[in-house]
Amino acid sequence: MIEVVCNDRLGKRIKVKCLPEDTVGDFKKILSLQIGTNAEKIVLKKGYRIFKDHITLDDYEIHDGTNIELYYS
């Protein structure tokens, strides 16, 4: 189990508990339930890299305590 921090820099800073085998799409779904926004409208970034839904967190080397930028499309 890992905890990933999502920050939208608008006042929301959410800690999401997930597994490294989860895809970004699954992660978005959990996050959407926590925030209350639609998962399809969530865009996760790290730097200029947009995380794609079908790739796992482990593949993106997202570990325990990593910060991810949260955007809304």
Added chain:
Amino acid sequence: MKTELSIEETNKLRIKLGLKPIAVTPSESIQEKSHHEVEEPKKVQPRVLKAQRVDHGSLDNASILEGEIMTLKDANILDEDQNELITESEVLDGQLNKKSESTKKLHQFEGDENENDDDDGEEESYFKVGEARVKLRVNENYKRDSKLKKMEELAKKNNKYVVNLDSGEDDSDDNDDDALDELTMIQKSDFSSSKKKSKSVSAKKFKKSKKNKTKASNGSTGWKNLSDEEIDLNQHVVLDGESIGDDIFDDDNDGLQAVLTASRLKANSKKVKNSEIVKKHQDDGPKKRKLAEVLEDEDDQSDSGLVIDGTSEFLSGLKQNILSNHEHTNDAESTGSQPSNETNGTIENYEHSSSELVKPNGTGPDVEEDTGENSEEDIPSDEPNFGSTGLSSTLSFLQKSSVLKITDEARLKERERTMQKKLKKDLAYMKLASEINGDANNNGHSSTTSIVTEHGLNDYNPEIKITYTDDNNNVLNPKEAYKHLSHKFHGKGPSKQKQAKLLLKKQQKQLKEQKFS
């Protein structure tokens, strides 16, 4: 705003979404609990000092004023008692007392020194014997001068050392005869014992010239004795050295000489063997003379200090074997019915033997002639090059002595190999070869393709059809397949309108096909 869900809540959500729940380990739950505990604000408890004993030794309760500061009393580290509290004033008093005591001590020490300095004509010297500080005082105006003089005289007569020792702390008074401890160290007339004792009295320090003189005189007498004795000792030592040291050297030399003689004997035996062989073969003919010469040269080389290696020994062994073989063959031939070629000597015999070894069936006159010609040609090449002890020389020697047989095929192969090696080193040739190979490949006549056609084309099936299919098992052409793959890879699909269009097209196609069919 920071929001966080517990594992149980996230698990509920995950189950709702159809995801695998997170396994809760006890360590994680403990961590969570501890995390929550840490987040709780800590209650600051006032620090309560444990009850400590208050030292009332010097103070009364009444004397302790209000608002007076209490401090801990100095104590040993090893003390296991409770800490004691004292007022600061007490501490200050104690410090002052200590200082005063130390100053008093200092004054006392300085005062003593001053007192001593005031006395003219006194010379003092200190030295330490163990922990006690001993003061050695020599005073010309001392009352007991006469006593001392008497003692000195006695010492001169009997070789006695007189030491006047006085403890440093008790030297405050000059008039006390009882306070002084006189030590007289009687030196025995025997020098050896006196030398031992003088070591124990090495700390003595005489500043008085008289005493020095006495000591010098004693020393001189002692030295005289010493010199006499030393000479004797030296004589003893020299004698011992001669007797013992020579014995040791002799033993070593004997051992060395034994080893050397053994080695010499070995070398001589070898030489004898060689010389015997030489003598034997000197009579046989010019061929063997040459060999003998070579052997003699070798002997000379060995005399000049050449190191005999394993290879050289091996070669020498080979030589001996071969020579013995030759002897055998010669003997056989001499006993046989061919004593004709005596003029040519053993060379031809040797050649005969070699030819017989190679071709045992060739026993005609023509063959003999041929072999004779060959032998004449090969005489210089047949000579083994014993000067060089390399592999090539040994191999050539073995080949020529028919120990090793090399067939024509092997020779050809060797030549090819050597040629290829040489050509590989030549860059221009390699370039040409590569160009030629390239042309051959373009034409489809390369060696590799030929091999493939020979072996691999039996199972080769050129009619391969690759069919790309969709998720719905729709057949895709290569372009569509690539699009599909890229969509999958990037996680983006075509828009809904495009998908609808494609569906329409497919349906129309199917309808057309049905109509035609």
